[in-house]
Amino acid sequence: MLYNKITEEILEQFRNIAGIENVLIEHDLLEKYAHDETEDLHYYPEAVVKPANSEQVSLLLKLCNEHFIPVTPRGGGTGLSGAALPVHGGLLISMEKFNKIIDIDERNLQATVEPGVITEVFMNAVADKNLLYPVDPSSKGTCFIGGNIAHGSGGPRVVKYGTIREYVLNLEVVLPTGEIIWTGANTLKYASGYNLTQLMIGSEGTLGIITKIVVKLISRPLHNILLLGSFPTNEDACKAVSAIFRAGVTPSALEFMERRGVEWVIEFDHLQFDLKDGVEAFLIIEVDGTNMDTLFAEAEIINQVLEENGCTDVLFADSSAQKEELWKIRRTMAVSVKSNSVYKEEDTVVPRAELPALMHGIKQIGKSYGFQSVCYGHAGDGNLHINIIKGSMSDEDWNTKLKSGIQEIFELTVKLGGTLSGEHGIGLVQREFMSLKYSEIHLNLMRGIKEVFDPKGILNPGKITPDVN
Ligand SMILES: Cc1cc2nc3c(=O)[nH]c(=O)nc-3n(C[C@H](O)[C@H](O)[C@H](O)COP(=O)(O)OP(=O)(O)OC[C@H]3O[C@@H](n4cnc5c(N)ncnc54)[C@H](O)[C@@H]3O)c2cc1C
Numbered sequence: 001m002l003y004n005k006i007t008e009e010i011l012e013q014f015r016n017i018a019g020i021e022n023v024l025i026e027h028d029l030l031e032k033y034a035h036d037e038t039e040d041l042h043y044y045p046e047a048v049v050k051p052a053n054s055e056q057v058s059l060l061l062k063l064c065n066e067h068f069i070p071v072t073p074r075g076g077g078t079g080l081s082g083a084a085l086p087v088h089g090g091l092l093i094s095m096e097k098f099n100k101i102i103d104i105d106e107r108n109l110q111a112t113v114e115p116g117v118i119t120e121v122f123m124n125a126v127a128d129k130n131l132l133y134p135v136d137p138s139s140k141g142t143c144f145i146g147g148n149i150a151h152g153s154g155g156p157r158v159v160k161y162g163t164i165r166e167y168v169l170n171l172e173v174v175l176p177t178g179e180i181i182w183t184g185a186n187t188l189k190y191a192s193g194y195n196l197t198q199l200m201i202g203s204e205g206t207l208g209i210i211t212k213i214v215v216k217l218i219s220r221p222l223h224n225i226l227l228l229g230s231f232p233t234n235e236d237a238c239k240a241v242s243a244i245f246r247a248g249v250t251p252s253a254l255e256f257m258e259r260r261g262v263e264w265v266i267e268f269d270h271l272q273f274d275l276k277d278g279v280e281a282f283l284i285i286e287v288d289g290t291n292m293d294t295l296f297a298e299a300e301i302i303n304q305v306l307e308e309n310g311c312t313d314v315l316f317a318d319s320s321a322q323k324e325e326l327w328k329i330r331r332t333m334a335v336s337v338k339s340n341s342v343y344k345e346e347d348t349v350v351p352r353a354e355l356p357a358l359m360h361g362i363k364q365i366g367k368s369y370g371f372q373s374v375c376y377g378h379a380g381d382g383n384l385h386i387n388i389i390k391g392s393m394s395d396e397d398w399n400t401k402l403k404s405g406i407q408e409i410f411e412l413t414v415k416l417g418g419t420l421s422g423e424h425g426i427g428l429v430q431r432e433f434m435s436l437k438y439s440e441i442h443l444n445l446m447r448g449i450k451e452v453f454d455p456k457g458i459l460n461p462g463k464i465t466p467d468v469n
Pocket residue numbers: 036037072073074075076077078079080083084095115136137138139142143144145146147148149150151152153154155156203204205206208209210211331334335423424460
């Protein structure tokens with residue numbers, strides 16, 4: 001679609017709406033907003049505006065809708081599917097000034113928060129009141145809660161506590177045409193027609209811009225136990241995952257890491273970690289709760305299941321510092337891989353018991369196309385992040401053959417009953433694979449929803465559905 005360019009007159013109106021100091025057009029200032037964490041992709045917006053309230057967002061959207069200018073909302077810019085990239089130029093609306101925690105309501109166990117609050121800042125504020133907001137993506141130190149909602153994000157604790165979908169009660173949203181709505185009610189349930197709150201979650205900034213958020217909080221578990229299991233093969237570790245649940249334990253985190261990923265983290269972070277010969281894969285397993293005896297009993301069951309599934313060593317983290325070290329290895333894995341090689345990250349999710357088959361298939365596909373991969377992820381949810389490493393692959397093969405390899409990985413994922421993207425969203429880079437899973441009828445329903453919200457197609461065009469814009 002051919003959108004209009006931002007003219008000097010329109011820029012002047014942006015300045016009137018948001019203030020001259022909140023409108024950026026200089027190339028070097030735009031650089032930060034031209035990329036997120038997706039590979040090395042760069043798309044420059046024509047202008048960045050940093051509004052401070054819903055009314056300003058509304059005026060900006062009305063203006064852009066009237067003049068047919070594309071608009072891309074942006075949170076912390078940590079996305080891994082290119083969803084915040086302004087592929088058609090136009091205006092980028094940065095939500096960084098929406099950084100207030102408006103209210104933590106301890107009576108109702110709810111909080112009202114602006115979308116530009118950094119996730120970890122919010123988690124800590126809630127923890128200070130002895131409450132828990134359990135949605136903790138590994139990027140929690142830099143991503144925004146609004147970006148998390150727009151991506152339907154998860155993290156290590158989804159396995160027990162669920163994704164962000166379980167916690168959002170109500171949203172204030174500015175529609176692409178400028179109207180401001182609330183999507184639901186500040187109640188734990190309601191049955192009043194279509195659930196617009198859930199529709200907004202995971203919509204990747206294509207249906208509206210989220211400007212206020214009401215979330216549910218829960219009480220804080222007092223204790224946890226953290227284990228690290230070492231395995232001789234990836235498949236052994238993957239088999240142990242579903243066995244733990246079948247043994248009657250639901251861990252509060254269950255993460256998979258491949259040896260190569262751990263090696264790269266050690267190198268990247270100069271960590272002291274005893275990486276034993278013959279170990280190819282790890283599971284980080286956490287149980288949490290209020291009763292230590294129950295947790296010890298659960299840890300004992302897990303220990304047994306691990307042994308039965310080929311685990312060669314179980315480390316019980318015995319201090320907060322050791323726990324934090326283990327978590328750091330997992331959280332740093334994405335950046336370590338990125339710093340080591342040109343790579344492509346694909347996000348897959350399968351029913352949990354199919355993980356061994358997925359893992360086996362990925363390595364087989366890699367062999368036939370000549371690429372290596374480093375896998376890690378939220379194994380307890382069946383969610384595996386596959387980092388395809390360029391390594392010694394020729395530029396030509398990387399640029400031409402790789403796409404078919406990725407397609408085969410997604411075909412396998414779908415065959416195993418899974419789908420594309422457990423949590424990183426479709427954005428720009430996975431949309432060409434959407435039809436491997438979803439029929440034209442399904443995709444047309446999605447296109448129809450988009451048209452109802454955004455008849456002119458100005459909001460975050462080029463994302464999610466293939467062949468639109
Ligand atoms: C090291 C690392 C670890 C990660 N670990 C995890 C993980 O454990 N779990 C996980 O789920 N993800 C993870 N991610 C991916 C990423 O952090 C998440 O997708 C995160 O939710 C993105 O938030 P953000 O604020 O950075 O959003 P951005 O990347 O800025 O934007 C993401 C999408 O949200 C839209 N958007 C942003 N704000 C708004 C708003 N206010 N209204 C409407 N739309 C909006 C954008 O247009 C875009 O489509 C990780 C990324 C990195 C780099």
